[in-house]
Amino acid sequence: MQAVPSSRPLHSRGAPAPASHRVPTGSGAEDPALTSLPQSGSLSAPPSALAEFDAFAASLRGRTPALFLDYDGTLADIAPRPELAAMPDEARAVVRRLSALCPVAFVSGRDLDDLTAMVAVDGLVYAGSHGFDLRGPDLRRQVGVDYVPDLDAADRRLRDRLDGVAGALVERKRFAIAIHTRQVAQPEKPSVAEAVRAVADAQPRLRMTGGKELFELRPNLPWDKGRAVLALMEALGLEGSGTMPIYLGDDETDEDAFRALTARGEGGGIGIRVMEEPAATAATWSLRDPAEAAAFLGRLADWLAQG
């Protein structure tokens, strides 16, 4: 075990996604509407926000965007290990450019300091540990501080249990622990899942969520990226009808944010899922990969700059 330094066919745009495209919440909550997901072969990706940029821009209905960006798999390609997932300079440049044109925040599962260092653009709002740890120029909020000792105990147990498992990575964040299986040999993966489940079962104050080749433990609180985005909008004074929140993400936990924006009053919000293959999603638009996400953001910056 290694340690990681903390380091359209299916729905109309702007409307809630039909049940066939929804996914179980990344936060693990039960949703009875989601019990009969179609086979993956029957899914199709929502329309491309880049290929259909004019239609996307029209869906803003004259409002100023507020951008909420996920990091891994959205602006940085997935890499073998977390510290290797660098954001390309071109993406950083477009984020910097956009931040002069509209509010920009990053919302990630990474630890707050790690996320801030990886993005390295000053003046943005950053939300780490899946939105439990929020920081911006005039903003600081932490959710679940009382749960840190529970996470400490779980961290110790996980390291004990996974010590002999080659390739298993335990990545401690302040308000979450990621257990990576990307480097674990296929036959060993079930034993990692079993170990994580056992630790989660022993600690009911924590709950287990999933992601790309990882399991996570986090405080068992009604808090997730969606709630964090809504809290950020309130804190930043972005709740008015002049703002259109846009969330870009690629993974299970980002679905919480897509749903929160879809369910939101005041004109809702827009979800864009980065996906190479069609996947069940509550997002109404899609982009193929981080390179296309950066290209989309560049197009959006050009469009905003033109007024």
Ligand SMILES: O=P(O)(O)OC[C@H]1O[C@H](O[C@H]2O[C@H](CO)[C@@H](O)[C@H](O)[C@H]2O)[C@H](O)[C@@H](O)[C@@H]1O
């Ligand atoms: O919310 P995100 O910014 O998408 O973060 C989700 C998790 O991303 C990282 O893990 C993922 O990316 C790694 C690097 O590409 C990859 O090796 C791993 O398999 C992916 O699951 C990060 O390490 C986690 O802490 C985040 O929770």
